[in-house]
Every structure is written in structure tokens, then in C-alpha cells.
Amino acid sequence: MSTGLNDNEIISKVLNGDHQAYAGLVNRYQNYVFTLVLRMVRNREDAEEVAQDIFIKAYRSLADFRGASKFSTWLYTIVNTSCITFLRKKRLDTHSLDDDKVMEAADSQDSGFRANLVEQKSKQAMVSNAINLLNPDDAEIITLFYKAEQTLEEIARVLRIEVNTAKVRLHRARTRLKEKMETHFAAEVKDIYN
Amino acid sequence: METNLHHMNHDMEERLWGYIDGTAAAAEKTVIEKLLATDAAWKEKYSELLEVNQLLQASEMEAPSMRFSKNVMEEISKYHIAPATKSYINKKIIWGLSFFFIATIVGFLIYGVGQTDWNTGESSAIADKLNKIDFSQFFNNTLVNAFMVLNIILGLFLLDAYLANKRKQYRNEA
Numbered sequence A: 001m002s003t004g005l006n007d008n009e010i011i012s013k014v015l016n017g018d019h020q021a022y023a024g025l026v027n028r029y030q031n032y033v034f035t036l037v038l039r040m041v042r043n044r045e046d047a048e049e050v051a052q053d054i055f056i057k058a059y060r061s062l063a064d065f066r067g068a069s070k071f072s073t074w075l076y077t078i079v080n081t082s083c084i085t086f087l088r089k090k091r092l093d094t095h096s097l098d099d100d101k102v103m104e105a106a107d108s109q110d111s112g113f114r115a116n117l118v119e120q121k122s123k124q125a126m127v128s129n130a131i132n133l134l135n136p137d138d139a140e141i142i143t144l145f146y147k148a149e150q151t152l153e154e155i156a157r158v159l160r161i162e163v164n165t166a167k168v169r170l171h172r173a174r175t176r177l178k179e180k181m182e183t184h185f186a187a188e189v190k191d192i193y194n
Numbered sequence B: 001m002e003t004n005l006h007h008m009n010h011d012m013e014e015r016l017w018g019y020i021d022g023t024a025a026a027a028e029k030t031v032i033e034k035l036l037a038t039d040a041a042w043k044e045k046y047s048e049l050l051e052v053n054q055l056l057q058a059s060e061m062e063a064p065s066m067r068f069s070k071n072v073m074e075e076i077s078k079y080h081i082a083p084a085t086k087s088y089i090n091k092k093i094i095w096g097l098s099f100f101f102i103a104t105i106v107g108f109l110i111y112g113v114g115q116t117d118w119n120t121g122e123s124s125a126i127a128d129k130l131n132k133i134d135f136s137q138f139f140n141n142t143l144v145n146a147f148m149v150l151n152i153i154l155g156l157f158l159l160d161a162y163l164a165n166k167r168k169q170y171r172n173e174a
Helices: A007-015 A019-041 A044-060 A071-089 A100-108 A110-119 A123-133 A136-147 A152-159 A163-184 A186-193 B002-021 B026-038 B040-058 B068-076 B091-115 B125-132 B141-173
Strands: none
Touching: A007 A019, A007 A071, A019 A044, A019 A071, A019 A136, A019 B068, A044 A071, A044 B068, A071 A152, A123 A136, A123 A163, A123 A186, A123 B040, A136 A152, A136 A163, A136 B040, A152 A163, A163 A186, A163 B002, A163 B040, B002 B026, B002 B040, B026 B040, B091 B141
């Protein structure tokens, strides 16, 4: 196993014929990819299938990774295109910041997430469920900033937007997340603030 | 009144997020620190946002099924790593195609200029000078047609070379 190696070292090993070394990258990034995909496709089974496809695509195109950016940044471009392709195939709206339909779809899942929350009453579960109630654009930027530990500059690069736009989008996403938490999980939020 | 309050609140949150993220400029940082020390509303909002920030930082990512990694490794054993895009894009073909399209555009432009009747409309110094040039001696329909045919033939040659290259590559991979 290649757990002690950094991403570029693992990639070199894979490109030099040690295909099993790729497992190191899969283990390292499976949660990152799965979380991003789940927040876009909003179904665990579909997310798992798309995430698997992403790792296969990444493997096949590994020779194209030149190390100019972080592996996670490069991987994100595959995540994004794969999710958009999947959503198009499923004839789902591929989201926009103010898309009411997406917001309605997210709200409609509220009951399911709340039921889940009863089982795992914790702050983390609340945050996770609140993120799932956001529209995919908001959930995506929050995941990239907090979970993928991407800087605003890196986020701007992968989303092909200006740094300031990324900053504003992150700010709006957090504001909406806070509103979701206060609306849907009022009691839990009250406990946290007090 | 309510709108003003909303704007103030929005502005406060935006500035506080900048402070929390560490993206605020040094002068802005000092101003916010002063506000936090003196203004209760700012202090309260800061605590709220800080709490949200900490919750987000502590939140865990979703995990796929236990078999996920194994499934991926089983799947990739069926595939090969594709050669880097750079290695199979033949620059000569790209340059050839560029030349073909540029030559076509230039050909059309020359043809267009050749067809223009410079005697209509108001005459200008440039038009007068152009009128004095006898284009017909350099340029006629036969010449343009020959030029276009040459371009088409050149284009077909390039297409053939590109397809032959692709076929060869496919055979090598197989």
C-alpha cells in the first residue's frame, strides 16, 4: 500500500506500472469525491456509481495529470464533468444559483434528512443534513472550501470564476446554510448558540 | 427601514466572514477588532458565525460503501492508462489544418475584394488609388477557382493524413 507517499509519488508509481498503487489514491480521495458527487446527484446509489466512474476516468487519464495543480483540483474537474453528464442523462436540471426548482427539490428531501437526524442527533449530522438541503452550487462551494481544503484561489480556478466571485458565492452559501439550520433545526441551533 | 437593517446585517456578515477566513486586509482587520471590542451586536454576530465556521470545519465527509475501493480496483484492472493527450496530438496536423482554414479565409477575402465595384459611392483617396490598379491582370475567376480547388485538395490530403494516423494509433492500441 502507498499510504506514506504523497499524491505525485503514487501517480509516478502507477504510471510506471504499479497499478495497485492507485488504491492509495482511491482510499485517500474516496470520501472527497463521494461527498461532492452525493451533493450534486443527491442519491447514494447513483453517487457511488458516478464516484466509481470518476476514479476509473481519472485512472485512464492519469498520464494527463502534469502536477501543475493539486491532484484534488484535477480530480474535481472530472467530478464536475461526470456529474453534469450524469444529471443531463437523468434529465435533471443541472442547477443554477437561483434555480427555484432545485431549491424545491432540496426542500422536498427535508423529511428524509430530518428522519435521519433523529437517528444521529449530533452537531455534525445537523450540519451535514443542512448542507444537503442547500442547492448543489452552495453545497459544492462549501464542500470544496471546508472539506477539500481548497483555497479561494483554487476554488476560483476549478470553477472558472473570479476569486472575488468565489468569495461572494462562499459567503452567500454560508448565509443560506445558516438560514437552513435556523429554519429546519431551530432547537439544535438554539442549543449551539446558547 | 427594514431594508436598511437587512443591508447592514448583510454587510456585517460579509466583513465578519472575511475576518474569520483571514482574507480581510490589515486595516479592515483592525477596524473589525475594534468593533468586536466595543459593539455588542458585532460581538454577538461574530460568535454566531464563528460557531457555524467551527461546525463546518468539524463536519465529516460522506463515506461510500465498504467495498467501494475494492470495486474501483477490480474495474480498473480491465483498463489501460491512456497515453497523454500531448503525445498523440500531431502538431503538424494542427498547423496544417490552421493553414488550410486561414488560406481559405484569405482566398475568400481576396475574391470578395476582387468582386467589389469601387466606382459606386463616394470616392476616396484610397478608392481612387485602388481603382488605378488593374486587378484583372493578377486576379480573375479562373485563378480564384484554381486557388480554391488547390485548397480543397490540400484539405483532403490533410484529412487523409489525419485519418491514417488515427487508424495506425488504433491498430497499435489493439
